[in-house]
Amino acid sequence: MNLELSHLSRRFTDFAALKDVSLTVAPGEFIALLGPSGSGKTTLLRILAGLDYPDSGSVLRDGEDFLAIHTRERRVGLVFQHYALFRHLTVTENIAFGLRVRPWRSRPARAEVRERVERLLKRVQLEGLGGRYPAQLSGGQCQRVALARALAVEPDLLLLDEPFGALDAQVRVTLRRWLRELHEELKLTTLFVTHDQEEALELADRIVVMNNGRIEQVGSPEIIYQQPATPFVCEFIGKANRLTLRRDGNHFSAAEWTLPGDPWGGRHAQAVAYVRPEHLSLAVPASQPVPASQPAWTARLRHIYLAGSVAHLELHVAAFDQTLEADVASEDLARLDLQPGSLLRVAPRSAVVFPLDDHSGDAVAGDRWAWHDSERKEPGRLRSCR
Amino acid sequence: MRRHVLPGFGISLGYALTYLGLIVLLPLAALAWKASGIGVAGLLHLLSSPRTLAALRLSFGGALLAAAVNAVIGLLVAWVLVRYRFPGRRLFDALVDLPFALPTAVAGIALTTLYAPNGWLGGWLATWSIKVAYAPLGVLLAMVFVGFPFVVRTLQPVLESLDRDVEDAAESLGARRWQTFVRVILPMLAPTLLTGFALALARAVGEYGSVIFIAGNIPMRSEIAPLLIVQKLEQFDYAGAAALGVVMLLFSFVLLVVVALLQRWSVRWTESGR
Numbered sequence: 001m002n003l004e005l006s007h008l009s010r011r012f013t014d015f016a017a018l019k020d021v022s023l024t025v026a027p028g029e030f031i032a033l034l035g036p037s038g039s040g041k042t043t044l045l046r047i048l049a050g051l052d053y054p055d056s057g058s059v060l061r062d063g064e065d066f067l068a069i070h071t072r073e074r075r076v077g078l079v080f081q082h083y084a085l086f087r088h089l090t091v092t093e094n095i096a097f098g099l100r101v102r103p104w105r106s107r108p109a110r111a112e113v114r115e116r117v118e119r120l121l122k123r124v125q126l127e128g129l130g131g132r133y134p135a136q137l138s139g140g141q142c143q144r145v146a147l148a149r150a151l152a153v154e155p156d157l158l159l160l161d162e163p164f165g166a167l168d169a170q171v172r173v174t175l176r177r178w179l180r181e182l183h184e185e186l187k188l189t190t191l192f193v194t195h196d197q198e199e200a201l202e203l204a205d206r207i208v209v210m211n212n213g214r215i216e217q218v219g220s221p222e223i224i225y226q227q228p229a230t231p232f233v234c235e236f237i238g239k240a241n242r243l244t245l246r247r248d249g250n251h252f253s254a255a256e257w258t259l260p261g262d263p264w265g266g267r268h269a270q271a272v273a274y275v276r277p278e279h280l281s282l283a284v285p286a287s288q289p290v291p292a293s294q295p296a297w298t299a300r301l302r303h304i305y306l307a308g309s310v311a312h313l314e315l316h317v318a319a320f321d322q323t324l325e326a327d328v329a330s331e332d333l334a335r336l337d338l339q340p341g342s343l344l345r346v347a348p349r350s351a352v353v354f355p356l357d358d359h360s361g362d363a364v365a366g367d368r369w370a371w372h373d374s375e376r377k378e379p380g381r382l383r384s385c386r
Numbered sequence: 387m388r389r390h391v392l393p394g395f396g397i398s399l400g401y402a403l404t405y406l407g408l409i410v411l412l413p414l415a416a417l418a419w420k421a422s423g424i425g426v427a428g429l430l431h432l433l434s435s436p437r438t439l440a441a442l443r444l445s446f447g448g449a450l451l452a453a454a455v456n457a458v459i460g461l462l463v464a465w466v467l468v469r470y471r472f473p474g475r476r477l478f479d480a481l482v483d484l485p486f487a488l489p490t491a492v493a494g495i496a497l498t499t500l501y502a503p504n505g506w507l508g509g510w511l512a513t514w515s516i517k518v519a520y521a522p523l524g525v526l527l528a529m530v531f532v533g534f535p536f537v538v539r540t541l542q543p544v545l546e547s548l549d550r551d552v553e554d555a556a557e558s559l560g561a562r563r564w565q566t567f568v569r570v571i572l573p574m575l576a577p578t579l580l581t582g583f584a585l586a587l588a589r590a591v592g593e594y595g596s597v598i599f600i601a602g603n604i605p606m607r608s609e610i611a612p613l614l615i616v617q618k619l620e621q622f623d624y625a626g627a628a629a630l631g632v633v634m635l636l637f638s639f640v641l642l643v644v645v646a647l648l649q650r651w652s653v654r655w656t657e658s659g660r
Contacts, residue, residue, distance in 0.1 A: 088655045097556070
């Protein structure tokens with residue numbers, strides 16, 4: 001099933017939830033709609049489910065007008081964050097609901113309904129719990145019942161609204177791996193809404209990053225993470241240090257560190273660079289003689305936050321009075337003998353750079369420059385910790 | 387001994403039981419004791435009187451019917467008040483409580499003025515030969531009037547907390563609107579609806595002030611049981627009045643137990659339902 005969303009806009013009384021959103025979904029794709037709350041991702045999902053309608057724009061399913069089809073006839077499976085199970089019905093009755101409400105001519109026979117429910121219970125690994133009421137199940141079990149209920153009507157499209165949002169961390173991870181496996185097995189076109197980037201990066205074939213009712217970037221998890229297209233994506237996906245660069249002749253610099261070259265031919269006086277914490281190279285001790293050709297800042301280590309396998313370092317660079325975050329592997333921490341208060345040298349290995357508009361001061365998303373250390377001509381590289 | 391977060395279970399239980407005993411059980415015991423004065427023969431005589439039976443039938447039949455009407459209309463009103471936003475909604479909402487606040491005699495007089503054969507509505511209805519005031523229909527009307535707020539007020543908070551996602555889920559699974567209502571919304575409202583029904587029923591059974599004004603109190607036709615009790619009191623037949631009171635009490639008790647059982651069945655799906 002091919003879905004084509006074009007120029008969708010939706011205004012609520014006081015704000016625009018969707019602004020000119022276009023997207024194509026290929027059959028069998030697993031797509032994450034990722035964005036902060038209020039970014040329009042749920043509105044988009046509700047429009048596809050037929051629970052809301054856009055003010056303008058169209059949705060085509062294999063060429064036919066999807067918006068003209070009533071919710072009941074869309075063959076869409078819906079799963080909600082808070083399960084939305086029928087709590088007065090047993091698990092079996094919940095799953096059978098979509099079959100039982102059919103007009104009697106197309107309603108499957110009792111035995112067939114029972115058999116189909118049994119099959120689904122097995123598929124969601126809840127055999128033997130058919131007689132329970134939702135109140136007697138855990139959150140993870142409830143969400144699997146909700147999924148089985150949605151699958152019972154054999155939908156062409158599965159829509160999940162923050163499906164793991166109400167579950168605790170461990171169940172969430174287990175359930176999403178399981179969902180991924182289920183998708184691999186069923187090949188059902190699936191769209192799910194999430195504000196959890198980790199979830200989106202791990203699960204989806206493609207991620208649609210949304211902000212303020214617009215699509216910021218569409219791409220595979222690798223592309224989204226490694227080649228963020230806009231300043232918003234840089235800041236929203238993963239962590240990023242934001243540095244302001246000034247043009248100095250034909251290159252940009254921030255204090256001692258310079259980026260070779262100017263891809264914009266002198267059109268912009270300032271630029272902003274986003275550097276991931278794992279893309280900062282560190283060298284200790286700071287007193288160690290450094291060739292003048294090697295551009296780097298001197299930074300003071302303020303804090304070390306040990307988070308399992310990775311340590312987050314808070315580095316203060318006096319040259320432009322800014323605190324940077326750098327990630328190192330926990331093992332390296334002891335090897336480098338890093339202590340709070342010690343001085344070290346730090347420089348980015350790669351960065352995503354956007355020029356700043358001279359008048360408005362806003363980043364120009366269209367003129368992205370993905371810079372990597374390998375572009376530098378002189379080989380004087382800092383020793384990497386990783 | 388199990389420790390509780392809040393102390394004072396013993397003293398609060400003692401207080402609650404004492405209070406219940408003094409306010410509810412003691413007067414009822416006194417009533418039963420007083421009623422025992424007429425003896426078994428007297429009771430049988432009382433219960434075999436066609437006039438008593440007619441009054442009891444009207445009181446309980448009318449109250450059941452009124453509670454049923456209120457359950458339907460109250461659900462509708464609560465639904466409109468909770469689900470829709472319209473100008474004057476808050477005023478409308480406040481009006482619901484009026485039958486609570488009005489002295490029942492005033493309500494009775496107002497209804498009688500309106501529905502008497504020479505009243506605004508009564509005159510118009512008379513052309514269709516429908517008689518409301520001074521007829522059993524008037525009794526029903528007064529009972530509906532006084533019981534109305536109970537259903538609305540019990541349903542409102544529950545309707546507000548109803549998860550809209552559940553309705554969306556039902557619709558996307560292919561349910562038509564009436565199917566969503568009958569199969570999803572109604573079962574979830576049932577326990578509350580039954581509470582409202584029971585309250586409206588109890589109120590209608592006990593109602594006196596508004597009913598006697600509109601009923602006309604024609605023996606065998608539009609005479610309610612509480613009126614019979616008052617009449618017996620006026621004739622200094624205290625034991626007979628008390629006996630009739632006990633009979634009403636027993637009937638009411640049985641009805642409320644039945645409603646409570648229905649209610650327990652309707653919440654079988656909650657955690658405490660098992």
